[in-house]
Amino acid sequence: xxxxxxxxxxxxxxxxxxxxxxxxxGRDISMEEALMPVDTALKKRMADVALNAARSxxxxxxxxxxxxYLNQFITTRxxxxxxxxxxxxxxxxxxxxxxxxxxxxxxxxxxxxxxARAAGxxxxxxxxxxxxxxxxxxxxxxxxxxxxxWKSPIEKNAFEVPIKEKTDxxxxxxxxxxxxxxxxxxxxxxxxxxxxxxxxxxxxxIDQDIHRLxxxxxxxxxxxxxxxxxxxxxxxxxxxxxxxxLIPKKEEEIKSVDILYxxxxxxxxxxxxxxxxxDEKLKSKPVEPGKYDLVIDPxxxxxxxxxxxxxxxxxxxxxxxxxxxxxxxFLTLDKWESKKFNFGSKLVNFEADKTxxxxxxxxxxxxxxxKCKNWDIIKDGVLVxxxxxxxxxxxxxxxxxxxxxxxxxxxxxQFQRMPNVSLKPGKTPLSVNEMIKNVEKGIYILGRNSYSIxxxxxxxxxxxxxxxxxxxxxxxxxxxxVAYQSNTQEFWNSCSAICDEKDYRVGGSFFDGKGQPSQxxxxxxxxxxTRFNGINVINTARKI
Amino acid sequence: MAILSKEEAQAILxxxxxxxxxxxxxxxxxxxxxxxxxxARNAVSTAGEISTMGLAVxxxxxxxxxxxxxxxxxxxxxxKVVRRAEELARLAPENPEYVSVMEPQTYRESIAFVxxxxxxxxxxRAEMVLKSLQVAKEAKLEAAGFLxxxxxxxxxxxSKGLFAYNKDTDISFSVTxxxxxxxxxxxxxxxxxxxxxxxxxxxxxxxxxxxxxxxTAKAIEPGKYTVILEPLAAKDMxxxxxxGFDARSADEGRSFMSKKGGGTRLGEQLFNExxxxxxxxxHPELPGATWSGDGRPxxxxxxxxxxxxxxxxxxxxxxxxxxxxxxxxxxxxxxxxGTASLEELIKGTEKGILVTRFWYIRSVDPQTLLLTGLTxxxxxxxxxxxxxxxxxxxxxxxSPIIMLNNVEALGKAQRSGxxxxxxxxxxxxxxxxxxxxx
Numbered sequence: 001x002x003x004x005x006x007x008x009x010x011x012x013x014x015x016x017x018x019x020x021x022x023x024x025x026g027r028d029i030s031m032e033e034a035l036m037p038v039d040t041a042l043k044k045r046m047a048d049v050a051l052n053a054a055r056s057x058x059x060x061x062x063x064x065x066x067x068x069y070l071n072q073f074i075t076t077r078x079x080x081x082x083x084x085x086x087x088x089x090x091x092x093x094x095x096x097x098x099x100x101x102x103x104x105x106x107x108x109x110x111x112x113x114x115x116a117r118a119a120g121x122x123x124x125x126x127x128x129x130x131x132x133x134x135x136x137x138x139x140x141x142x143x144x145x146x147x148x149x150w151k152s153p154i155e156k157n158a159f160e161v162p163i164k165e166k167t168d169x170x171x172x173x174x175x176x177x178x179x180x181x182x183x184x185x186x187x188x189x190x191x192x193x194x195x196x197x198x199x200x201x202x203x204x205x206i207d208q209d210i211h212r213l214x215x216x217x218x219x220x221x222x223x224x225x226x227x228x229x230x231x232x233x234x235x236x237x238x239x240x241x242x243x244x245x246l247i248p249k250k251e252e253e254i255k256s257v258d259i260l261y262x263x264x265x266x267x268x269x270x271x272x273x274x275x276x277x278x279d280e281k282l283k284s285k286p287v288e289p290g291k292y293d294l295v296i297d298p299x300x301x302x303x304x305x306x307x308x309x310x311x312x313x314x315x316x317x318x319x320x321x322x323x324x325x326x327x328x329x330f331l332t333l334d335k336w337e338s339k340k341f342n343f344g345s346k347l348v349n350f351e352a353d354k355t356x357x358x359x360x361x362x363x364x365x366x367x368x369x370x371k372c373k374n375w376d377i378i379k380d381g382v383l384v385x386x387x388x389x390x391x392x393x394x395x396x397x398x399x400x401x402x403x404x405x406x407x408x409x410x411x412x413x414q415f416q417r418m419p420n421v422s423l424k425p426g427k428t429p430l431s432v433n434e435m436i437k438n439v440e441k442g443i444y445i446l447g448r449n450s451y452s453i454x455x456x457x458x459x460x461x462x463x464x465x466x467x468x469x470x471x472x473x474x475x476x477x478x479x480x481x482v483a484y485q486s487n488t489q490e491f492w493n494s495c496s497a498i499c500d501e502k503d504y505r506v507g508g509s510f511f512d513g514k515g516q517p518s519q520x521x522x523x524x525x526x527x528x529x530t531r532f533n534g535i536n537v538i539n540t541a542r543k544i
Numbered sequence: 545m546a547i548l549s550k551e552e553a554q555a556i557l558x559x560x561x562x563x564x565x566x567x568x569x570x571x572x573x574x575x576x577x578x579x580x581x582x583x584a585r586n587a588v589s590t591a592g593e594i595s596t597m598g599l600a601v602x603x604x605x606x607x608x609x610x611x612x613x614x615x616x617x618x619x620x621x622x623x624k625v626v627r628r629a630e631e632l633a634r635l636a637p638e639n640p641e642y643v644s645v646m647e648p649q650t651y652r653e654s655i656a657f658v659x660x661x662x663x664x665x666x667x668x669r670a671e672m673v674l675k676s677l678q679v680a681k682e683a684k685l686e687a688a689g690f691l692x693x694x695x696x697x698x699x700x701x702x703s704k705g706l707f708a709y710n711k712d713t714d715i716s717f718s719v720t721x722x723x724x725x726x727x728x729x730x731x732x733x734x735x736x737x738x739x740x741x742x743x744x745x746x747x748x749x750x751x752x753x754x755x756x757x758x759x760t761a762k763a764i765e766p767g768k769y770t771v772i773l774e775p776l777a778a779k780d781m782x783x784x785x786x787x788g789f790d791a792r793s794a795d796e797g798r799s800f801m802s803k804k805g806g807g808t809r810l811g812e813q814l815f816n817e818x819x820x821x822x823x824x825x826x827h828p829e830l831p832g833a834t835w836s837g838d839g840r841p842x843x844x845x846x847x848x849x850x851x852x853x854x855x856x857x858x859x860x861x862x863x864x865x866x867x868x869x870x871x872x873x874x875x876x877x878x879x880x881x882g883t884a885s886l887e888e889l890i891k892g893t894e895k896g897i898l899v900t901r902f903w904y905i906r907s908v909d910p911q912t913l914l915l916t917g918l919t920x921x922x923x924x925x926x927x928x929x930x931x932x933x934x935x936x937x938x939x940x941x942x943s944p945i946i947m948l949n950n951v952e953a954l955g956k957a958q959r960s961g962x963x964x965x966x967x968x969x970x971x972x973x974x975x976x977x978x979x980x981x982x
Contacts, residue, residue, distance in 0.1 A: 080637075080639065080640055080641070081637045081639070082639075085611075102589075102590070104590065104592060106594070125591060125592075128666075129588050129591060132587050132588045133587060134585070134587045167637065183796075183797070220798055222796065222802075223797075224797055225804075226804060227797070227802055227803060227804030227805065228911065229797055229798045229802070229910075229911065231798075231910075319585070320584055320585050320686060320688060320722070321589060321688070322584075322688075323584060323686075323688035323720045323722060323729075324688035324689050324690055324718055324719060324731075325690070327903075327981075328722075328726070330981070332726075411594065413590050413592070450906050450908045450916065452905070452906040452916045452917055452939075453904060454903065454904065454920070454937065454939075454979045454981035455903055455904070455918075455981050456980070456981035458979055458980045458981050459937075459978070459979035459980070459981065461908075461916050461939060461941075461977075463908065481909075483908060483916075485939070485976070485977055487980070516582050516690040516692075517692070536977075538941070538976060540909050540941065541909070542909065542912040542914050542943055542946065543912070544912045544913070544945045544946060
């Protein structure tokens with residue numbers, strides 16, 4: 001077993017390949033226990049024990065995170081519930097600077113002696129590591145906020161919704177898919193609640209309560225005669241919301257070929273549509289490889305943004321800290337220094353925003369006590385900034401951190417993680433229909449599917465759940481075997497139109513991996529439907 | 545405390561089961577201790593140690609199951625966790641696929657635990673990393689790497705009297721070395737049960753050699769090429785294949801193993817005759833657990849014999865339904881090779897590409913098992929039996945099924961991560977586009 005005890009969701013059927021091997025960290029607990037938060041005064045007292053011990057052992061800076069991480073996951077297939085699990089993980093991580101070097105220790109037995117001992121271990125590790133330093137840590141200034149708190153602006157705590165209501169919903173989804181002609185259906189619901197307390201020697205005591213959820217399904221249809229099968233995954237998005245996301249609202253729907261969803265999701269309706277579409281997919285015609293103008297829906301483009309814009313603008317990757325795992329970045333510092341690196345067309349504006357409502361990465365303060373904000377990363381097509389934390393801000397001559405520090409557990413060391421990075425909508429009014437009307441030969445792509453990109457984020461290949469042919473401004477039938485392949489800079493320079501804010505939606509990655517030992521994080525990417533001209537499309541069909 | 549002996553584990557499990565009032569109960573206990581060092585830009589970035597132990601109880605009334613876990617082991621805590629699991633079981637929906645816990649089994653003693661690896665301390669880790677850093681600095685390269693070791697045990701017991709225990713050790717090391725200009729990169733990755741087999745100095749030299757030799761790569765046209773895959777590259781393709789040897793998805797018609805007209809392709813010649821794949825928890829180079837999570841003995845199992853698929857894995861439910869033996873999924877997978885070295889495979893190649901590593905492999909089409917991904921950290925052009933020059937990285941779109949039909953030659957198999965895989969010479973491997981990434 002590796003550093004942590006991951007519980008793998010092995011009960012999920014092979015048909016739901018995208019849902020396999022999802023790590024969830026923690027121990028099982030009862031619902032009553034999950035709903036009892038830890039007293040803030042107690043957390044402050046424990047934090048002070050750690051901070052005082054660290055200082056007395058020689059730390060010049062220390063921060064403490066007391067985290068209680070709750071997960072609930074429910075998985076079903078066809079007419080049965082496969083798995084219901086509640087997990088909790090509770091403990092403290094202490095990070096210090098001593099002799100100019102970082103040290104870290106984590107514990108789950110939170111008595112005063114053990115806390116003080118762990119603070120001592122963190123200082124000792126920092127001192128040992130300082131011998132291998134090339135330069136001492138430089139922290140951007142950060143004022144203490146005193147005792148403050150922040151909560152995800154949820155309307156209905158999903159953990160408080162009775163399990164039966166949730167399993168009934170998933171079984172209704174399955175029922176809708178089976179009635180619609182699906183052969184198999186897997187559905188699931190993931191809930192996360194991070195109760196995080198942060199304190200530092202700068203004088204901050206920050207209590208936060210963060211909620212996220214992800215409802216999803218995979219509908220499968222097989223054709224025994226031909227031996228062929230197709231799947232269609234949910235067009236939902238993981239959100240920084242409560243259970244209200246699963247209560248449908250007409251004004252949060254958008255009419256495209258079928259209904260699409262903004263900040264409310266009709267899971268049953270989507271399953272009915274999916275069952276029909278999976279049948280259409282089985283009968284669809286193969287794509288002719290070549291150049292196409294692509295009209296990409298937010299349910300697909302969010303992942304392209306994540307991979308081709310979010311990751312290469314992580315400053316730790318640019319500097320080489322991820323070279324042995326996730327990789328480095330083509331957006332080297334000289335490109336930023338030139339102030340004219342042409343990342344995309346003039347229409348392309350990317351904003352990082354850790355305050356965006358309903359988004360996965362929204363928090364009040366990051367995991368080193370920096371108040372969250374928003375900033376430009378790509379402005380009018382030019383690279384203008386990256387994503388930084390306190391010990392990186394000086395590299396960009398910034399007076400303060402951009403607040404991108406995150407750890408996935410109290411036992412993980414916090415490091416630079418992606419904020420929400422979103423494409424700003426077009427300034428002139430433009431609907432999806434108007435956009436499609438002007439496309440001669442194109443493909444309209446919806447939903448995430450296969451995605452792969454190189455370690456410096458140049459060459460990518462993505463595919464979708466639904467790929468409709470566009471011929472002379474008209475949407476035709478579904479196409480089979482579509483994958484678009486491009487180079488990040490060429491792709492964003494081929495961006496020729498962006499729909500206006502009425503079409504703006506967020507998608508997200510619930511389990512984004514980075515670091516060794518690997519940590520997960522959740523992040524959203526917003527955009528409106530966007531057009532890209534002359535993109536290479538391949539046909540992925542093979543005979544075996 | 546985190547590593548218990550067989551007798552200590554047995555005592556805790558027995559005690560826990562004595563509190564059970566359910567129709568059936570299964571208790572599992574596991575612990576691990578170990579540490580890691582991460583480094584980048586030729587300096588240590590993070591280091592840590594962690595020790596954990598936990599107990600999980602699964603209680604069943606009829607077909608209703610509940611489970612609960614705990615990390616305290618006094619009698620009161622053990623009773624509490626059993627009561628919690630029983631309480632959850634009563635509230636749970638009925639699981640129509642529930643299968644009764646297993647009768648007692650006999651297992652051979654595992655050989656996966658190596659005392660020398662269990663004895664690794666922070667100083668030993670630091671020393672291994674220092675050797676790696678020293679090589680990189682001497683070669684004027686920048687190293688980023690990760691070293692991690694663990695020592696763990698796992699035991700289960702159920703209300704029918706089944707008891708199983710296993711312990712093992714593991715050390716894994718990987719390093720990426722890059723030149724200052726960012727034009728060359730090399731990588732190695734190794735895992736062993738026995739730390740004595742790991743030489744971080746020699747391994748970092750291999751990575752450094754690749755970094756230096758891969759600088760100033762030339763672009764050549766994408767297309768179909770004969771490739772020589774080093775074991776690390778071959779392993780990534782094989783992992784995706786072996787994971788698909790699942791009976792239920794094949795029977796349900798949603799796998800590359802499903803047959804036109806219904807049924808599965810079990811027994812069909814799916815690959816070249818040179819392809820032989822089996823799993824064996826007692827292979828001396830890749831020893832592993834002797835039982836699966838639910839207590840089924842892990843035995844030597846042939847998955848592919850001379851290119852014919854011989855077995856698929858089953859859950860106990862699906863095996864009962866199909867009335868077949870419930871073979872657990874493959875672990876400790878071995879693909880047999882030949883006797884040739886990598887150099888000899890290169891020597892015998894008129895025109896081809898040497899791939900040292902793949903990256904970001906994702907499934908494109910589960911129907912054909914088509915995968916996409918890229919080459920990384922050293923790709924070279926071969927002509928007339930010699931490596932001529934480094935080439936730019938490619939994206940590939942290829943199915944391991946097609947790949948294993950196009951086997952020209954296999955070299956000597958070696959451990960790569962958690963598989964034993966030979967270097968492979970494959971014809972007509974499909975590279976579809978170029979990447980500027982280094």
